[in-house]
Every structure is written in structure tokens, then in C-alpha cells.
Amino acid sequence: MDGLATLPRLETVLERLEGSAALEDMQDIIVGLRDAFGVDHMVYHWVNGNGDQYGCGTYAPEWVERYLEQGYLRIDPVVLGCFQRFHPVDWKRLDWSSKAARAFQKEAMDYGLGNQGYSIPIRGPNGQFALFTVNHRCDDPDWATFCATKRRDLILVAHYFNQKALEFEPGRIPEQGQALSPREVEAITLLAVGYSRAQAAGELSISEHTLRVYIESARFKLGALNTTHAVARALSRGLIVV
Amino acid sequence: MDGLATLPRLETVLERLEGSAALEDMQDIIVGLRDAFGVDHMVYHWVNGNGDQYGCGTYAPEWVERYLEQGYLRIDPVVLGCFQRFHPVDWKRLDWSSKAARAFQKEAMDYGLGNQGYSIPIRGPNGQFALFTVNHRCDDPDWATFCATKRRDLILVAHYFNQKALEFEPGRIPEQGQALSPREVEAITLLAVGYSRAQAAGELSISEHTLRVYIESARFKLGALNTTHAVARALSRGLIVV
DNA sequence: TTTCAACTCCCCAGAAACAGCGAGGGGAGA
DNA sequence: TCTCCCCTCGCTGTTTCTGGGGAGTTGAAA
Incomplete structure (x- = not known):
């Protein structure tokens, strides 16, 4: 959690985001962001109405593969919880009471995820929905401090990251030529x-x-x-x- | 546009937002924000799917009344344009081509609105949609400078303002009965x-x-x-x- | 242990939705 | 002007859904 000292100025991060030119850059950028914020994982996860998903981030590829194969999207408490929320949320405030949720959490930690998480829901027209997530392994006080100090930066980073991701995914933006009368x-x-x-x-x-x-x-x-x-x-x- | 010099630190603004305790405070805060940013108008406009609206801001009450009476929500190019967009938008980039839009614009200026505008769409679950708008009268270069320098602050302010407004919104009852198996x-x-x-x-x-x-x-x-x-x-x- | 919720299966009759055919008036924009 | 989309209405037959019964197993919580 000592990444705070090495975190580049937010301006620099945002400018790099604005200047990136290709979709492949997004993966590099999010790795850089992860290191800059000094956390274990940082993930951008996009979902559309058809069940299509796109993501980039630092989770283990095996975990991502399993997540997709098992259709964990439908039981992931982070997705379900954020989907109904307006604002960024600490994972501790989500509902982990169901058996499926606990099993999911345990499995996720087996794949290297930390015990702490903070997710920012991002929305667009036509039901576009994305999550920008920070994940880390540490105790509660450290995590609370991190969230409190970095919340605003994370909101802006999530916003800009989503904006950039959308630029590279014209197909992602639904065919809105068919508006209803x-x-x-x-x-x-x-x-x-x-x-x-x-x-x-x-x-x-x-x-x-x-x-x-x-x-x-x-x-x-x-x-x-x-x-x-x-x-x-x-x-x-x-x-x-x- | 010299308000930039007198703008209090963003932290201070956000903290005042977080500390406000009543819905009536919102109007005071947005007036303060308007003065702090040194623009003519600042408006928060919340819309839900049933056509319910809530707003606070510095537009002339006569204009607000007329807007509601005439149902301008359905033809307002700012609302229509932002509703289809992901990101903050300068009013110049909206579609003002229709006859109704031009008439609307002219009437708005008669009621004291400026020629420049910048609106930030904000979304929540269940189609919740709000706009945070800055409006000003000035020439294009000054406006471009303002937008470029204040964009990030405005995004954060819009985000926090919406969050606070929602706390006072009674219509957003969770209403979650029992979960499905x-x-x-x-x-x-x-x-x-x-x-x-x-x-x-x-x-x-x-x-x-x-x-x-x-x-x-x-x-x-x-x-x-x-x-x-x-x-x-x-x-x-x-x-x-x- | 008991209880309760979840999961699984079956029949039937009436109501509702689906799919396909058709037609004409009106308004906004090219 | 003319086209295109929106709004409005009618008919017929087939498929699907709805709502009312009842009944058995399992597993987890009390």
C-alpha cells in the first residue's frame, strides 16, 4: 500500500490514457496503473445486454477463463451488487451471504485475488455497463485508508479508462439506429x-x-x-x- | 471566466458536498459552485423514466416553469443528445438542426441562458439519468479554455452532486423482496x-x-x-x- | 428430528399471444 | 413534390402461456 508515494501525478496518468492509440495499449496501461496505485490487481470489465463481455486487467488468465466458462457473471456478487448501485462500492458492503457467493469468493482467492476490493460502476446509454475494479490483499484499516485517499482518483481514472475503451470498440456501441417510436x-x-x-x-x-x-x-x-x-x-x- | 482564480480547492467543495445534510442545501451549494467556477449558470437536472423531474440550479425560475409546462424535456437537444452519449459534451457538438431545437435555443437565451454550455450525463441503475450542466455567455476560445481546464473538476463535482441528490431522493426505494432461487x-x-x-x-x-x-x-x-x-x-x- | 424451502414431475381447460394477410391518413424531411 | 415513417384499424388460424389442481425427493437449517 506504499504505492501512494510512487503514484505519478494523476494528470500524467490521464494524459497517457488520452494519448493511447490502440486497444492493445489498454492492457499495458492498466498494468501500469496497477503498479502506480500499488495494488495487487486492477481490472476493467465491460458487459453488454447480449451477455458479451470484454475485459482487461491483471487477474490470472486462468481465473478469467474459468470465470467466463462457468458463467460467473450471473452469480458474481460484485457484478450483481454494482449493477444495482449508483456509486463506487467497497466489496465488504456487498452481499456475500449466499452459499454460491462464498464459494465464488473462495475460488477467486485460490486464483490469486486479494481479500479487499473496490469497484466503480460505469454506465452509458442503451444499458452499457462496465466495472472498474481495484483488488488487493491487506487488512481492513490499510484498505480503508487507501479507499479514502484514492477514491477520487479512481473515479476519474475509471471514467477516462472507460471512455478510451469505448473508442476502440465501435461495435460495442449498440446499433442505436433502431430507436423505438x-x-x-x-x-x-x-x-x-x-x-x-x-x-x-x-x-x-x-x-x-x-x-x-x-x-x-x-x-x-x-x-x-x-x-x-x-x-x-x-x-x-x-x-x-x- | 476569471472565476478560476477564486475557485476554492476542489477538496473543499467536495467536502462541503459530502457534509451537507438537507435537500435545501443543494440549491445553496450549486449557487456557490456557480460563483466558484465563475460561470453564469450551473444546473443539476434529474429525470426518471416516468417523466418525473427534479432539478436545482441557477436558471431563471420563469424558464424552469416554462420548460416544465411545455414539456421541453422531450425536445431539449441537450437532454436528447446527452441521453445517447457516454461522456460529457459541449453544447456545440449537439444536434441543433431541427426547427424545434432552434426555437428552443432562442427562447432559452431570451430567458437569460448563455450561448455556451457543457453537460455531463450521469447514470444509475434502472435507467436513472441526470444531467449536470454549466452554462455561460462568452466567445468560443474562452469557452474552450474553460472546458479544457475544468473538465475533470466538473466530472467529479457532477458525480458527488448526484450522489448527494440521490440520498435525498425518496423515490429510490430499494424495494427488494425475497431473492430468487x-x-x-x-x-x-x-x-x-x-x-x-x-x-x-x-x-x-x-x-x-x-x-x-x-x-x-x-x-x-x-x-x-x-x-x-x-x-x-x-x-x-x-x-x-x- | 423435524421442518421448510428448493427441486422435480404430471394433467387439463381457457385465455392470451403469435404470425400472416390486408388497408388508409398524416406529418416531416429530401 | 414525393417518399418514408408513424399511427390507426380489420380478419383468421395456430401456438403458447396461464392458473387450477396434486405428489414425491433432497438438503439445510432450526
């Missing part, structure tokens, strides 16, 4: 809050058939296989809010 | 990605009826009226990740 949004929203088609049609004062046209149109635009899928995608992409 | 999570997740019940049952290697029991159980736990509603609620509450 206002009526489609209303229709999908009503279904998402539990209305049946007939009820939704009544609420919008249109025929049920017309409502159905909106649903079908929205389904097509969202590339959804059925109505439930369409509602889920609209929610994931932030096109509707319930 | 692992099987229920799997079932709901598969439906959310477009599987039919039969497909989902096949994927989980269980009978369709068993799958149905999970769906019904999840529906009950989530207080949902139908399957689509259950999927929407599970997504909104971050119980599943799609």
Missing part, C-alpha cells in the same frame, strides 16, 4: 409493468390490434424473438424504464 | 433472452412443467402479474443480468 415505447412500457395486450390497448385508447402492431414493430427493431424478449431488451438498453 | 434465476434469465418455455426447459434439462413452476414461483416472489412483468421486474431489480 413513442407509441412503441408506451406499448412496451405497459407490457413491462404487467398489462396484458388488451389492458395496454385500453390504456392507450387504441385497438388491441394496433397495439399488437407496435409490439411487433418493436420486436423487429429490437431483434427480439418474442414479446418478453423485446421487453427485456428494451429495459437492458435503457429504452424504457419501469 | 438459482433455478428461478436461470429460468427467468432464459426467458429474458428470448427462449420459449419449451426451449428453456430443454436448455435446463428439466420438464416444461417444472420450468413452469419456477416461473410461477418467481412471479409470486416478484409480485408480478404475468411472466413478462416478472422478467421486467427481475431485470429492474438487477436480479438477473441479460
